[in-house]
Amino acid sequence: MTNLKELISVIVCTYNQQDTIGRTLDSILSQECHLPFEIIIGEDCSTDNTLAICQQYEQKHPDVIRVIANPSNKGFVQNYFDCLRACKGKYIADCAGDDFWIDNKKLEDESIILENDQSIGIVHTDWLRYNEDTQELSSPGKAQNQKPKVDGKSLLAAILMPDSRPAIHLCTSLFRSDWIRKAMQQYPQFFDPQSYLCEDVQIAFFLAHMGNVAWIDKPTLAYSCGKHTISNPNSEEKQFHFWANATKLSYNLAQSFNLKDKQLDIFFQARIHKLMMHAFRSGKPSLKIKAMELQQEMNIEDNRQIRICKILLFPGIWQMMRHIRSIIKSIKTQN
Numbered sequence: 001m002t003n004l005k006e007l008i009s010v011i012v013c014t015y016n017q018q019d020t021i022g023r024t025l026d027s028i029l030s031q032e033c034h035l036p037f038e039i040i041i042g043e044d045c046s047t048d049n050t051l052a053i054c055q056q057y058e059q060k061h062p063d064v065i066r067v068i069a070n071p072s073n074k075g076f077v078q079n080y081f082d083c084l085r086a087c088k089g090k091y092i093a094d095c096a097g098d099d100f101w102i103d104n105k106k107l108e109d110e111s112i113i114l115e116n117d118q119s120i121g122i123v124h125t126d127w128l129r130y131n132e133d134t135q136e137l138s139s140p141g142k143a144q145n146q147k148p149k150v151d152g153k154s155l156l157a158a159i160l161m162p163d164s165r166p167a168i169h170l171c172t173s174l175f176r177s178d179w180i181r182k183a184m185q186q187y188p189q190f191f192d193p194q195s196y197l198c199e200d201v202q203i204a205f206f207l208a209h210m211g212n213v214a215w216i217d218k219p220t221l222a223y224s225c226g227k228h229t230i231s232n233p234n235s236e237e238k239q240f241h242f243w244a245n246a247t248k249l250s251y252n253l254a255q256s257f258n259l260k261d262k263q264l265d266i267f268f269q270a271r272i273h274k275l276m277m278h279a280f281r282s283g284k285p286s287l288k289i290k291a292m293e294l295q296q297e298m299n300i301e302d303n304r305q306i307r308i309c310k311i312l313l314f315p316g317i318w319q320m321m322r323h324i325r326s327i328i329k330s331i332k333t334q335n
Contacts (some may be wrong), residue, residue: 008107009089009177011078016099017046018053020224025057027100029064033107035091039065042083045073050097078193084180090206094173095221102128102137104218110174115215121152121211122175122204123166130222137222140165145213152208157261159205160250168213170200172221175207183210190253197245205253236282244294247271251298269303276309283322288313289316 010028014021028039041058042050051069058330065282068086070079091111095101103109103125110123143165158167181204182257184191189203209211247268254264272295279287295306302310312321 006035007089007200007299008035008091008093008111008174009087010037010039010099010107011042011080011083011087011092011094012039012049013042013044013072013076013083013094014046014054015079016046016048017052017097018046018049018119020098020100020152021050021053022057023100024095024097025054025065027102028095029061030104031101032104033111035111037064037107038087038089039140040083040086041065043067043069044076044079045153046069065173073279075193075195077199078156080199081184081191081193086196087177090172090240092177092180095171097223098132098224099130100224101220102222103218106172106220107174109216110214113216114174114176117149117212117214119212120149120214121170122168122173122207123178123214123216124170124173124214125221126219127169127172127221127223128219128223129225132224132226132333140223143215143217146217148217149214152211152213154206156205156215157254157259159201159208160254160259160264162201162246162250163269166200166204168200168204168208169221169223171223173204175176175203180211182191183207187256190249196249197242198249201246201249203251209257236278237284238285238286240278240290242276243271243278244290247273247275247294247298265300268298269306272298272300272304273305273309276306276313280318280322281308281311281325285315 012021012028013023014024025039031037041054043054051067054067059065062290066086068083074082080094091114093107113123114120126143127140130137140237141164159165164246180203187206189195190206196202215245250311251268253259272291275291275294276288279291312318
């Protein structure tokens with residue numbers, strides 16, 4: 001009988017991804033690894049054919065795939081953490097239902113590192129963007145300051161400042177199940193789906209805080225771009241709420257662990273400016289108020305960009321600038 005401790009669990013959260021979920025699962029099933037692996041699919045009550053496709057894969061691979069079919073839509077974060085709790089493996093990886101792995105030795109290479117060095121809590125790799133429209137792969141830019149093995153605490157500030165290239169991309173990673181479960185028990189407030197709309201920042205943060213981080217300098221993931229996702233919704237208001245929530249998570253982690261870093265201060269100023277611009281483009285005074293309240297709550301000082309935004313958000317100026325902006329957009333559309 002397989003020793004469950006020597007097992008890799010791969011989490012796949014999916015919702016309305018009938019066009020891509022098969023591609024995702026095929027890329028995982030193609031892995032060549034000395035350790036057995038299971039695939040935990042959190043199917044979040046899709047309204048398309050996603051569930052049927054997942055069940056077909058489960059029927060073909062009953063010893064590998066488990067489908068958790070949610071009777072109602074839980075939302076991504078609750079779905080993810082429920083899948084994590086269902087994992088039986090010593091190590092955990094994840095791949096979103098629209099992304100796919102491009103290296104069939106990914107799990108093999110990462111698991112060997114974790115098996116050979118107990119001080120390492122998470123291994124991550126390089127990755128590529130995948131344009132769904134053109135079907136082309138491209139680099140997100142050169143990875144900065146990555147080394148084969150580092151003290152995770154040296155990455156904490158960078159993890160809290162995610163941009164187009166996060167310090168640790170969780171979908172490229174393999175991490176220790178017992179470490180993250182311990183963090184979830186000790187700091188449940190950071191793993192509450194009702195409080196935070198993302199899961200990757202806090203998982204990467206706590207694993208880095210608890211030990212060393214390893215890096216493999218080759219791409220293993222094709223990250224799907226060119227459509228609306230949880231972090232790239234299709235309205236200014238939805239973007240505002242997502243980024244406000246993500247900013248609060250980073251700020252609360254920094255405060256709880258007493259992280260002092262000048263770059264963090266600059267990052268939080270940039271986030272307040274970003275929120276004010278979403279408020280400006282939305283035309284909703286309630287978002288302007290929330291952005292200013294968050295700035296006050298976080299004790300973020302004004303910089304030049306924030307001051308300019310506050311001027312733009314004066315009612316008369318705001319209305320005039322939005323009118324000018326709509327005219328410019330109309331001219332561009334006609335051309």
